[in-house]
Amino acid sequence: MREDFKSGFATLIGRPNVGKSTLMNHLIGQKIAITSNKPQTTRNRIQTVLTTEEGQIVFVDTPGIHKAKNKLGEYMVHIAERSLNEVDVVLWLVEPSTFIGAGEKHIIDQLKKVRTPVILVINKIDMVKKEELLPVIDMYRKEYDFADIVPVSARSGDNTEELVRVILKYLPYGPQFYDEDTVTDQPERQIVAELIREKALHCLDEEIPHGIAVAIDRMKMERKVMHIDATIICERDSHKGIIIGKQGSMLKKIGSTARYEIERLLDCRVNLKLWVKVQKNWRDSDYLMKNFGYRDEE
Numbered sequence: 413m414r415e416d417f418k419s420g421f422a423t424l425i426g427r428p429n430v431g432k433s434t435l436m437n438h439l440i441g442q443k444i445a446i447t448s449n450k451p452q453t454t455r456n457r458i459q460t461v462l463t464t465e466e467g468q469i470v471f472v473d474t475p476g477i478h479k480a481k482n483k484l485g486e487y488m489v490h491i492a493e494r495s496l497n498e499v500d501v502v503l504w505l506v507e508p509s510t511f512i513g514a515g516e517k518h519i520i521d522q523l524k525k526v527r528t529p530v531i532l533v534i535n536k537i538d539m540v541k542k543e544e545l546l547p548v549i550d551m552y553r554k555e556y557d558f559a560d561i562v563p564v565s566a567r568s569g570d571n572t573e574e575l576v577r578v579i580l581k582y583l584p585y586g587p588q589f590y591d592e593d594t595v596t597d598q599p600e601r602q603i604v605a606e607l608i609r610e611k612a613l614h615c616l617d618e619e620i621p622h623g624i625a626v627a628i629d630r631m632k633m634e635r636k637v638m639h640i641d642a643t644i645i646c647e648r649d650s651h652k653g654i655i656i657g658k659q660g661s662m663l664k665k666i667g668s669t670a671r672y673e674i675e676r677l678l679d680c681r682v683n684l685k686l687w688v689k690v691q692k693n694w695r696d697s698d699y700l701m702k703n704f705g706y707r708d709e710e
């Protein structure tokens with residue numbers, strides 16, 4: 413074991429839609445976590461790995477912290493807040509705005525309960541002028557004693573190398589947990605289900621995507637083609653009609669865009685078949701949530 417090698421866990425937390433998953437994907441150089449312009453995209457803890465000369469960072473992407481309106485929301489916030497205690501360093505992502513609202517205040521209260529060092533990551537700096545950043549930094553500095561403050565753009569990659577350097581500062585010396593080729597320990601089935609959900613998020617309007625879950629019914633390699641049967645679960649009959657679309661056009665669109673990405677991920681041909689099913693109020697059913705993969709591991 414090299415004595416100057418660092419290793420440890422860094423969690424990404426923050427309100428929905430601030431760019432946690434986009435940033436994590438950028439840092440590891442691969443798309444593992446799905447992203448969208450709709451809030452509450454990530455629903456589970458997603459772990460990925462970055463190995464450099466200096467060390468190994470295990471990233472933990474988490475759902476956005478928000479005011480939960482159902483059991484799924486409560487589960488998501490629980491997963492995010494629990495991660496604060498499980499890591500060596502916390503990356504709190506915010507947008508470059510000079511307004512600290514109730515959502516941010518709630519997160520500050522959570523951060524005050526733990527002793528883990530917190531790096532404030534001001535993301536989306538491509539959206540503001542340089543001189544607009546200083547007041548944002550000043551304002552946040554008054555609210556909490558951050559270990560460091562790093563402005564970045566997950567979209568353009570601006571200053572993300574600096575972020576990696578800063579994260580390593582807060583990791584202990586330690587062994588390499590994963591070999592250097594490992595990018596994630598998420599099961600393939602789960603990534604596939606998430607990619608389908610992402611395309612549904614992209615194709616559908618506002619209210620429907622929040623009530624969607626994706627279950628993989630079959631995933632089997634036969635003669636060099638991966639055959640995947642998956643079901644999109646939604647909450648209402650009217651939503652089912654919209655997801656299927658006129659003569660199946662919407663489902664076809666979701667399926668073909670998902671298939672394209674799954675083929676790239678698995679590096680083989682994919683035959684994807686999608687079904688749609690209604691499960692009323694599944695987001696308030698412990699049993700159904702568990703069935704769709706939203707379960708507490710501990």
Ligand SMILES: Nc1nc2c(ncn2[C@@H]2O[C@H](COP(=O)(O)OP(=O)(O)OP(=O)(O)O)[C@@H](O)[C@H]2O)c(=O)[nH]1
Binds near residue numbers: 431450474
């Ligand atoms: N302009 C700009 N947009 C960004 C940047 N990073 C992320 N976004 C956009 O912000 C939106 C949300 O990104 P996500 O990565 O899904 O956000 P998230 O924080 O993971 O959201 P949840 O999973 O819902 O909590 C997407 O439309 C991204 O393209 C950035 O640096 N600049």
Ligand SMILES: [Mg+2]
Binds near residue numbers: 434454474
């Ligand atoms: Mg996310």
